[in-house]
Amino acid sequence: MRRGARSGVVVLAAVLVGLAAGSCGNGVIDKSTDGVPPAEATGTLRVLIPSFPASNKGREEFDKVVADFKKTYPKMKVEPDFATYGNLNEKISTSIAAGIPYDVMVTGVGWVQTFASKRLFADLGPYGVTPEVIRDKSIGAMVPAAMYEDKLYAYPIVADARAVALRASAFKEAGLDPDKPPKSMAELKVAAEKLTKRDANGTITRTGFDLAAPLSFRQTYTTLLASTGTPLYLDGQPNYSNAKGVETLEWIKSMINNVQVYGQRNAAQQPLVYTGEAAMGITGGAVDCSDKGIGQANCDDLRFFRFDSGKEVQFVGGDLASIGSRARHKDAAWAFIQSLIKPSSVDAIAKLNKKIPAYKDAADSPQAKSNPLSKFVASGLELAIYEGGSANWLEMRGNFDTQLTQAVLGQKDPAKTLANLSGQSR
Amino acid sequence: MSATLERPTPAVAAPRRVAPSKDSRKLIRSQVRAGWLLLAPALLHSGIFLVIPIIFAVALSFTDYSFGDSWSWVGFENYTVLFGDANFRAAFVNTVMYAVVVIPISMAVSLAIAIGLNQKIRGLGFFRTAFYVPTVTATVAIATIWLWIYNPGSGLANGFLSLFGFAPNQWLSDPGTALPSLMVVGIWQGLGTKIIIYLAALQGVSRDLLESSALDGANRWQRFVNVTWPALGPVQFFVLVTSIVGTFQVFDLVYVMTDGGPGTETMVLVLDIYQNAFQDLRLGFASAETVILMLLIAVFIGLGRLLQKADVND
Numbered sequence: 001m002r003r004g005a006r007s008g009v010v011v012l013a014a015v016l017v018g019l020a021a022g023s024c025g026n027g028v029i030d031k032s033t034d035g036v037p038p039a040e041a042t043g044t045l046r047v048l049i050p051s052f053p054a055s056n057k058g059r060e061e062f063d064k065v066v067a068d069f070k071k072t073y074p075k076m077k078v079e080p081d082f083a084t085y086g087n088l089n090e091k092i093s094t095s096i097a098a099g100i101p102y103d104v105m106v107t108g109v110g111w112v113q114t115f116a117s118k119r120l121f122a123d124l125g126p127y128g129v130t131p132e133v134i135r136d137k138s139i140g141a142m143v144p145a146a147m148y149e150d151k152l153y154a155y156p157i158v159a160d161a162r163a164v165a166l167r168a169s170a171f172k173e174a175g176l177d178p179d180k181p182p183k184s185m186a187e188l189k190v191a192a193e194k195l196t197k198r199d200a201n202g203t204i205t206r207t208g209f210d211l212a213a214p215l216s217f218r219q220t221y222t223t224l225l226a227s228t229g230t231p232l233y234l235d236g237q238p239n240y241s242n243a244k245g246v247e248t249l250e251w252i253k254s255m256i257n258n259v260q261v262y263g264q265r266n267a268a269q270q271p272l273v274y275t276g277e278a279a280m281g282i283t284g285g286a287v288d289c290s291d292k293g294i295g296q297a298n299c300d301d302l303r304f305f306r307f308d309s310g311k312e313v314q315f316v317g318g319d320l321a322s323i324g325s326r327a328r329h330k331d332a333a334w335a336f337i338q339s340l341i342k343p344s345s346v347d348a349i350a351k352l353n354k355k356i357p358a359y360k361d362a363a364d365s366p367q368a369k370s371n372p373l374s375k376f377v378a379s380g381l382e383l384a385i386y387e388g389g390s391a392n393w394l395e396m397r398g399n400f401d402t403q404l405t406q407a408v409l410g411q412k413d414p415a416k417t418l419a420n421l422s423g424q425s426r
Numbered sequence: 427m428s429a430t431l432e433r434p435t436p437a438v439a440a441p442r443r444v445a446p447s448k449d450s451r452k453l454i455r456s457q458v459r460a461g462w463l464l465l466a467p468a469l470l471h472s473g474i475f476l477v478i479p480i481i482f483a484v485a486l487s488f489t490d491y492s493f494g495d496s497w498s499w500v501g502f503e504n505y506t507v508l509f510g511d512a513n514f515r516a517a518f519v520n521t522v523m524y525a526v527v528v529i530p531i532s533m534a535v536s537l538a539i540a541i542g543l544n545q546k547i548r549g550l551g552f553f554r555t556a557f558y559v560p561t562v563t564a565t566v567a568i569a570t571i572w573l574w575i576y577n578p579g580s581g582l583a584n585g586f587l588s589l590f591g592f593a594p595n596q597w598l599s600d601p602g603t604a605l606p607s608l609m610v611v612g613i614w615q616g617l618g619t620k621i622i623i624y625l626a627a628l629q630g631v632s633r634d635l636l637e638s639s640a641l642d643g644a645n646r647w648q649r650f651v652n653v654t655w656p657a658l659g660p661v662q663f664f665v666l667v668t669s670i671v672g673t674f675q676v677f678d679l680v681y682v683m684t685d686g687g688p689g690t691e692t693m694v695l696v697l698d699i700y701q702n703a704f705q706d707l708r709l710g711f712a713s714a715e716t717v718i719l720m721l722l723i724a725v726f727i728g729l730g731r732l733l734q735k736a737d738v739n740d
C-alpha cells in the first residue's frame with residue numbers, strides 16, 4: 001500500500017476508534033443528585049411513561065404532574081418520553097445500550113419481575129414502600145405483580161381490568177336468562193353456541209362469544225385458567241402444563257371457528273359485544289355510553305359478569321412506576337412518583353386511558369362513577385389475577401402467544417405445546 | 427491450391443521501466459491524497475454505521491447479553507439453540523419462500539411494464555408516475571391501505587370476489603393465505619424502483635443493433651432475446667442483488683400487517699430478530715440470528731453472481 005493510502009487508513013481508523021470510544025462514554029449523563037437538598041438539585045430527570053396519550057390533553061395533564069414535582073425540585077428539568085406499550089421495551093433497551101438510563105420507568109404488570117431480575121429496577125424499600133403500604137393505600141391484589149425475591153419494585157398507578165359482557169336482547173331472543181349469565185367454561189360454550197348466528201352458507205354472522213383475542217390468546221387463556229382455581233404460576237413455577245391447562249386450551253380451540261371466526265375484529269378494534277357483533281364477549285374496563293361512544297341504548301343492553309369455573313376472577317393489568325437502578329436522580333425520581341400517584345394525577349391518568357385508579361376505594365373514584373363497566377370492574381379489583389409470574393415472562397410471552405395460537409389453530413398438540421412452554425420458563 | 431497470408435507479427439519490445447520524474451511523483455501523491463479525501467466521508471459513514479455494528483453484532487452473538495447488568499461468553503450456544511428454535515426455523519423458511527416468490531415475479535413484472543413504458547404510448551408520464559408512487563409512499567401507509575383491502579368484512583378484496591360469488595376470505599388470519607397475501611403487497615410495492623432501473627437500461631440498448639437485427643429479419647421476440655436481454659445483463663444483476671437484500675430484510679410490512687401471525691405463518695427473519703432483541707430482550711441470541719441473516723444474504727448474492735456468470739458465458 002502506498003504511503004498516502006496507509007496514512008489515510010490510519011487517520012480513518014483513529015477517527016473511528018475515537019468515535020467509538022466517545023459513544024461509549026457517559027458525557028450526557030448528569031452528576032447524581034442523590035443526597036443533595038431538593039431545592040438545590042439540578043439536572044434532568046428522564047421519565048419513560050406510557051400513561052399519557054399523545055394528545056394535547058395528555059401533555060396538559062403531564063405538565064400538572066411536573067408542576068407538582070417542581071414544588072419540591074424547582075431546579076430540576078423533566079424530560080418525558082411518551083412511549084406506548086408497543087415500544088416500551090425498545091425504549092428501555094436502547095437507553096441501556098446508549099448508556100443513558102431512565103430515572104423513572106412506568107411499565108406494565110408483566111414487566112416488573114423481569115426487569116427486577118435483571119437489576120434494572122431499584123428496590124423501593126428504602127423509600128418506605130412495602131407490600132403493607134401498597135395493601136393499605138393501593139390495590140393489594142397487585143402486590144405480587146410488583147414483587148421479586150421479597151422486595152417491592154413498583155408502585156401501582158392505574159389498573160387495567162377486563163370483564164365479560166352479554167347482550168340482554170340476544171339472550172332473551174335465544175331463550176336464555178340475561179340475569180343468570182353463564183360463568184363457567186362449560187356454561188359459556190353451551191350459551192355461545194345457542195347465541196351464534198349463521199347464514200345459509202354456514203358463515204357466522206353474529207359471534208356467540210368474543211374471545212377478544214384476534215391475534216393473541218395469552219391473556220384470555222390466563223384468565224380462563226385462573227377461573228378454574230389454577231394460577232398461571234405458583235410460587236414462580238409454571239402451573240399450566242397440567243390437566244386444567246390443557247382443558248382450558250382445548251376449550252378455546254373448541255370455540256374458535258365454532259362460535260367466533262379466528263382473527264375477527266372490527267374496524268374500531270373495540271369489543272364486539274359493544275356493537276352487537278357478538279352476543280357475549282370479553283370487554284375492557286370502561287365503556288362510553290354517550291352518543292360519541294356506543295350510545296345509551298347499547299349500554300342499557302349490556303350486562304357484566306366475571307369468569308367463574310370454580311373461582312371468580314378478573315384479569316388486571318395496569319401501569320406501575322419504578323425507579324431505574326442506574327438512575328442518577330433516585331431521590332428525585334421517587335419525588336416524581338409521589339407526584340404521579342397523587343389522587344388528582346391518578347384520576348386524570350385513569351380518565352385518559354379508561355383505566356381504574358389504583359388507590360384504595362377505587363370504586364368511589366370519578367372514573368368508576370363515570371360508566372357502568374368501570375363501576376363493575378372497580379368493585380372486583382380484589383379478585384385480580386395477572387399474567388406472568390416468572391423472571392423470564394417478558395422474554396417468553398411472545399412465544400407463549402405464538403404457540404397458543406398454533407395449538408388453537410390445530411397446528412400443534414395442546415398438551416405438548418403447554419409442556420414445551422413450561423420447559424422454557426425460568 | 428490456396429495460400430495463407432499471414433500478417434507479420436511486429437517485434438514488440440519489452441516495456442522499459444521508466445522511473446517517474448519528481449514532478450510526476452508529486453502529482454501522483456496529490457492525486458492519492460485527493461482520492462482518500464473524497465473517499466473519506468463514505469468510508470467514515472461505512473465505518474461507523476456498517477463496520478462497527480457488524481463487529482459488535484458478531485461479538486454479541488457469542489454472549490448471553492440481555493440488557494441486564496451481567497453477561498458472559500457462551501461460545502456457539504446461541505447458534506446451537508437457534509437451529510433448534512421453531513420460530514427461527516419458521517422465519518427462515520418463510521423468508522426464503524418470500525424471496526424466492528417475490529424476487530422473480532417482481533423482476534419479470536417490472537421488466538414487462540418497463541418495456542411497455544418504453545414504447546411511444548399516450549399518457550406515458552402518468553403511467554411512469556403511477557407505477558413509482560408506491561415506492562415513495564411510506565410502507566406503513568401502504569400496509570394500512572392493504573389492511574383495509576384485506577379486511578374480511580368490508581375490504582375491497584372480498585368485495586371484488588363477492589361479485590363472482592366467492593365466499594369472504596380471512597386473508598391475513600387464515601394460515602393458508604397470510605403469507606401469499608403479504609407477497610402480493612411486496613411484489614406491488616417493489617415494482618416502482620425496478621421499473622425505473624429497467625427503463626433506464628432499455629433506453630441504453632443500442633438502437634443500431636436493434637435496427638440491424640430488424641433489417642436482418644429478426645422479429646420482436648428474437649430482437650428481445652438476442653439484443654435487448656443480453657444488454658440488460660449488468661442491470662439484471664443489480665436489480666437481483668438489491669431485490670435479494672430488500673426481500674430478505676422485509677420487516678415493516680409484516681410488522682404492521684400481521685406481526686408474524688397467525689402463529690408463525692408470516693414470521694420473517696428481521697421481525698424475529700426484532701422480537702428477540704427488543705421484545706424478548708435477548709440481544710445475544712438476536713445477534714446470532716443477524717449473523718445468520720448476513721450469511722444467508724451473502725449466499726444468495728453469491729448464487730446470483732454464479733447465475734450471472736453462467737448467463738454471460740452462454
